Amino acid sequence: MKKLLFLLISGFALAQNTDQNFVKTTTYRDQGATKPLHQVTYFDGLGRPIQKVTNAQSNTGKDIVTHIEYDAFGRQVKDYLPYPSSQNNMQFIDPVTASTGTSSYYQGLYGDANPYSEKLLEASPLDKVLKQAAPGNAWAMNSGHEIKSDYQTNTASEIKLFQVTTTWNTSNLLYDIAISNSGNYQANQLYKTVTKDENWISGNNYTTQEFKDKEGRVVLKRTFSNIIEGGTIVESEAKHDTYYIYDQYGNLTYVIPPLADGDISENSLNGLCYQYKYDYRNRLVAKKLPGKQWEFIVYDKLDRPVATGPAFSPSGDATSGVLITEYDVFGRVTQTGWKAMSIDETSRGSWQNNINSGTNPFVLGTTDILTKNFYDNYSFNPNLSVGTPYATNVKGLQTGSWVKVLDPNNPNASELSYTLYDYKYRPIVTHTNNYLGGYTHTINTLDWAGKTLQTQTTHKRVNSDTEIKVTDTFEYTPEDRLSLHKQQINNLPEQLIAKNTYDELGQLTSKNVGGNDVTGTLGLQKVDYNYNIRGWLTAINDVANLSKGTNLELNDLFAFKIGYNTHNTIGTNDIEPWLLYNGNIAETYWRTNSDNVIRKYNYKYDALNRLLDAQYIKPEVSSAYNSYRELLSYDKNGNINYLSRNGDQDSDGSLPENTIDELNYTYDPIKKNQLIKVIDYSFNPQGFRDDSDGVNDPDDDYEYDANGNLTKDDNKGITKIFYNHLNLPTKIDFTSVSNQKIEYIYNALGQKVQKKVYDLIYNGTTFVPGSNVTQYLNGGFQYRDNVLQFFPHAEGYVNNTVVNGANNYNYVFNYTDHLGNIRVSYGIDPDTQVLKIIEENHYYPFGLKHTNYNNTKLIFKEEEERSGVVALKGGGGTPQAPKPTYNYKYNGKELQDELGLNMYDYGARNYDPAIGRWMNIDPLAETSRRWNPYTYCYDNPMRFVDPDGMQADDWRINYVDKNGKQQEFIFNGGQTALPDNQFVRDFVDAYRYNVGNGGGDGLRSVAENPNLMVDVQQTDGVSFTDQPSLAPNSGDYNVVNWNPNMGLETTSGNILSPATVLDHEGDHAGKYAAEGKVKMNLRLEKEDAKYDNKEEKRVVTGSEQRTARANGEIAGPEVTRNNHQGLPVITSSPTSTKVNASKTVQFNQKMADQGIFYNPSFEKYKKR
Structure with missing residues (x-):
């Protein structure tokens, strides 16, 4: 997609005003330049932006306009939401008209005439934000629901002073560390920022106090909340302190979480705290997470990690070893592996010394290799001939990969993949040979601008199978929004997946889902969406009325409503919740076509946003309360101490609540x-199943291995769980005389490819020992005992049943709520051609399923009939009903209910909804050190979703996969299983490099704040932080555009790696996301003689210095630069400072040719 920039040129082609200064950007979206996208920014005489116009981008082809205004001091204190104007000619609109037009639009849409965020600034040149008000009358300035900030210094008795002593260990090549408490910080030694959230009324609850030292490092984060035991407040406004302690070189060495309460005894440090050790180059070489053994890292001479451990064997036999990474000369990962080597602090030092001396102790043998990456050509696959229309000169691109499949019965099992590119180097073909001998082959058809028009996927489980071909076709609106998605299987008739409708600003308002009308005029269901002025989802369909007409397809099968700061009174017996303004959900309603009964939850939280109470109500039924209530309390680390749960009967008020769980949790004393x-004092078999008598429980239920993985669960009858190198379970043994167990096979990246369950199988006469196998193959094709069960589509799944030996496909569609929970699955009964609900599920907040209402299931059942018709058969809730093959429910994850396991598989971890905890330590625990590493979604499961078992959403990496599809990957600091994409790996490598070295403040500022979301995407130009998209909630996040090959040579002569540049931009983005549109405005209105503006000065003198110092790019007291200038340079890898002279010249020449910038300093690299 080509983009041109026209600077301050009056009277250009389209009709922007000739009497205004402007910058016009044109993006061409087709080869004939018939569909250009024009964007114009108008400026006043001082060079400040005063209006932004995006041409013809509303849903009806009108201009989208963003009004910008300044106060009497030239400060932008109001940030207006965009609105669709009545014109489409890019003309400048009078500021008064633009302001009133914005207000009128949002008044008509939401009944809200406050369409801007607003800042109250301190009356000083620093312009510190005292209040931040969000759009909407409820959050308006002086409403009482702003985010408030206060800036102070510490008092003499306020904060403990911890100090670190480091001692160089010559033999181990690291600094040993020791911590001591030296009393308290003296008064006025730390900067103190007090932040009060939108729910704050008075006192310390709902406030966060952050203390920073004079180098800008966070020393303490203090929050407050009441401590509750047995429903009684035992301590009001209790401090929850997280201390961050640094060594004399500025390296983060200890983190003391709230539950430690400042205790630095050996037991506290080893059981609760985070500990880090560094070498003489300030590289992180050893770390200990709470409840986990020490981990060690060995580096090569370019500071790249080459070995980490200890790590369990990939085979899951509990053998200890090290994970090894190899690189090519360009810093790209070429292969990874595992070797059985015992690693500790001494051996790590010895191996590091070997590498420093030029000897590699980590040579991988053939059987040690886990993954290989191929670049630049296709020589790895001699059977592949690449020619027109595919690119043959693919230097610099990843062309394929090899991944070992960890099958203990087949040591040669593997998956080989390749990617083909078009002449624009866009991936358009991907092919993966699976470990069974079959394949998945995908061809993408792209338009000139890169949008996917069609995806054709062909698949076989084994090579002898009949090929399945799935063709997805996509259509778009003139504004490039996805309009229509339809799908065809083999030569069968096409099916509608979804037809989308948007409002004027591009927000999805409805979609027609499913059916044979591939124009999308009529679907099986029309799903409507509503939002508030903040862009928060408020409704899916209308809970008050499911009926839309006489045809069943016109009636909604499901409706859902969300309340935040407003109460939606529905029914005479509804109860108003405690209204919330910080994004927490106060109430939800739901209703289905099964019984047409409205149900709801009211939610109550503590001051740390942890869910305390979910009150169940049937608002149209008198006295029908709390049949499915959940009530909780926590310790200072977020560990659940107590959980009470009602259930198993949906009372109409005539029966008392039925307590199914009254759980008391006991934790290890260290x-x-x-x-x-x-122990479950309710002694009820529903919900959590306890192995005790409900009174006494003398034996411990759970045990863990050295990595903090659960290895025993007496309550489920689990005697032993084995794990692989990624801490994923490979085998679960159960207490049984019939050898009951579950075995898993993964590929080396952690993707599950097989599950085998050993159980008693009914043979028609009696139960005999047997097994069944589920296979998970590329593209989501899932098999049971070698028979295809289903594969997913964008709105549900395609179910397969075998009729007279042939596959027969039935489309099933899912209603999901705001969390992705599958609530209702529906489809056409092929026997009667009637739309039916196939399955219905509703959940407690922490994910356990409600029972005893609307739980009748319909299943697709094999019928050996002449007609070949596959009918929907009613299960009726009877035990004899065949089990549905599609077992994805809460958060859209697979429920593993075999042998009573009852855990959800999230990919990186497994989650137990009965107790609200994970069975493993969070791989990203270091990004949320204030929380315990087993906590689910910050104890706020109504607001947050954990996409893969690693952490709730924060960093969203946008990339194009091998199929040419735009994808998102949520990253928070430490994933081991990553998408097969070079940009994702580059970002992750840079993040780990920065944070691992003790820097990365800019990136961590986002990762450690669950309320922030920042997008990152690749650019081949200069790295920069972009403004948010034009949408009502556009102020919630922004975009970091990062070039993983571009470092910076400063005017001081220092070379900053691309990783340090990324952290620089991440700091801007975090500030932008936390405080609104500050950075972009400060760039223009708060000039600085050296740094251009105060925002750049803040970052350059702050996080940039700290990260560069941590990465060894500057020494001790040295600074990176005393200005905001520098020369972009191309380095050998994202973490390298080694400059590639020729590529640096090419890059800077290209920037000069395109008129973006010209820095003559690059000429010196022509001589190298």
Whole structure:
């Protein structure tokens, strides 16, 4: 997609005003330049932006206009939401007209005439934000629901002073560390920022106090909340302190979480705290997470990690070893592997010394290799002939990969993939040979601008199978929004997947889902969406009325409503919740076509946003309360101490609540995050199943290995769980005389490819020992005992049943709520051609399923009939009903209910909804050190979703996959299983490099704040932070555009790696996301003689210095630069400072040729 920039040129082609200064950007979207996208920014005489116009981008082809205004001091204190104007000619609109037009639009849409965020600034040249008000009358300035900030210094008795002593260990090549408490910080030694959230009324609850030292490092984060035991407040406004302690070189060495309460005894440090050790180059070489053994890192001479461990064997036999990474000369990962080597602090030092001396102790043998990456050509696959229309000169691109499949019965099992590119180097073909001998082959048809028009996927489980071909076709609106998605299987008739409708600003307002009308005029269901002025989802269909007409397809099968700061009174017996203004959900309603009964939850939280109470109500039924209530309390680390749960009867008020769980949690006395026992005083077999008598439970229920993985669960009858190198379970043994167990096979990246369940199987006469196998193949094709069960589509799944030996496909569609929970699955009964609900599920907040209402299931059942018709058969809730093959429910994850396991598989971890905890330590625990590493979604499961078992959303990496599809990957600091994409890996490598070295403040500022979301995407130009998209909620996040090959040579002569540049931009983005549109405005209105503006000065003198110092790019007291200038340079890898002279010249020449910038300093590299 080509983009041109026209600077301050009056009277250009389209009709922007000739009497205004402007910058016009044109993006061409087709080869004939018939569909250009024009954007114009108008400026006043001082060079400040005063209006932004995006041409013809509303849903009806009108201009989208963003009004910008300044106060009497030239400060932008109001940030207006965009609105669709009545014109489409890019003409400048009078400021008064633009302001009133914005207000009128949002008044008509939401009944809200406050369409801007607003800042109250301190009356000083620093312009510190005292209040931040969001759009909407409820959050308007002086409403009482702003985010408030206060700036102070510490008092003499306020904060403990911890100091670190480091001692160089010559033999181990690292600094040993020791911590001591030296009393308290003296008064006025730390900067103190007090932030009060939108729910704050008075006191310390709902406030965060952050203390920073004079180098800008966070020393303490203090929050407050009441401590509750047995429903009684035992301590009001209790401090929850997280201390960050640094060594004399500025390296983060200890983190003391709230539950430690400042205790630095050996037991506290080893059981609760984070500890880090560094070498003489300030590289992180050893770390200990709470409840986990020490981990060690060995580096090569270019500071790239080459070995980490200890790590379990990939085979899951509990052998200890090290994970090894190899690179090519350009810093790209070429292969990874595992070797059985015992690693500790001494051996790590010895190996590091070997590498420093030029000897590699980590040579991988053939059987040690786990993955290989191929670049630049296709020589790895001699059977592949690449020619027109595919690119043959693919230097610099990843062309393929090899991944070992960890099948203990087949040591040669693997998956080989390749990617083909078009002449624009866009991936358009991907092919993967699976470990069974079959394949998945995908061809993408792209338009000139890169949008996917069609995807054709062909698949075989084994090579002898009949090929399945799935063709997805996509159509778009003139504004490039996805309009229509339809799908065809083989030569069968096409099916509608979804027809989307948008409002004027591009927000999805409805979609027609499913059916044979591939124009999308009529679907099986019309799903409507509503939002508030903040862009928060408020409704899916209308809970008050499911009926839309006489045809069943016109009636809604499901409706859902969300309340935040407003109460939606529905029914005479509804109860108003405690209204919330910070994004927490106060109430939800739901209703289905099954019984047409409205149900709801009211939610109550503590001051740390942790869910305390979910009150169940049937608002149209008198006295029908709390049949499915959940009530909780926590310790200071977020560990659940108590959980009460009602259920198993949906009372109409005539029956009392039925308590099914009254759980008391007991934790290890040293490793205080590790649950060792749960006793259920209700002694009810529903919900959580306890192995005790409900009174006494003398034995511990749970045990863990050295990595903090759960290895025993007496309550489920689990005697032993084995794990692989990624801490994923490979085998679960159960207490049984019939050898009951579950075995898993993964590929080396952690993707599950097979599950085998050993159980008693009914043979028609009796139960005999047997097994069944589920296979998970590329593209989502899922098999049971070698028979295809289903594969997913964008709105549900395609179910397969075998009729007279032939596959027969039936489309099933899912209603999901705001969390992705599958609530209702529906489809056409092929026997009666009637739309039916196939399955219905509703959940407690922490994910356990409600029982005993609307739980009748319909299943697709094999019928050996002449007609070949596959009918929907009613299960009726009877035990004899065949089990549905599609078992994805809460958060859209697979429920593993075999042998009573009852855990959800999230990919990186497994989650137990009965107790609200993970069975493993969070791989991203270091990004949320204030929380225990087993906590689910910050104890706020109504607001947050954990996409893969690693952390709730924060960093969203946008990339194009091998199929040419735009994808998102949520990253928070430490994933081991990553998408097969070079940009994702580059970002992750840079993040780990920065944070691992003790820097990365800019990136961590986002990762450690669950309320922030920042997008990152690749650019081949200069790295920069972009403004948010034009949408009502556009102020919630912004975009970092990062070039993983571009470092910076400063005017001081220092070379900053691309990783340091990324952290620089990440700091801007975090500030932008936290405080609104500050950075872009400060760039223009708060000039600085050296740094251009105060925002750049803040970052350059702050996080940039700290990260560069941590990465060894500057020494001790040295600074990166005393200005905001520098020369972009191309380095050998994202973490390298080694400059590639020729590529640096090419890059800077290209920037000069395109008129973006010209820095003559690059000429010196022509001589190298």
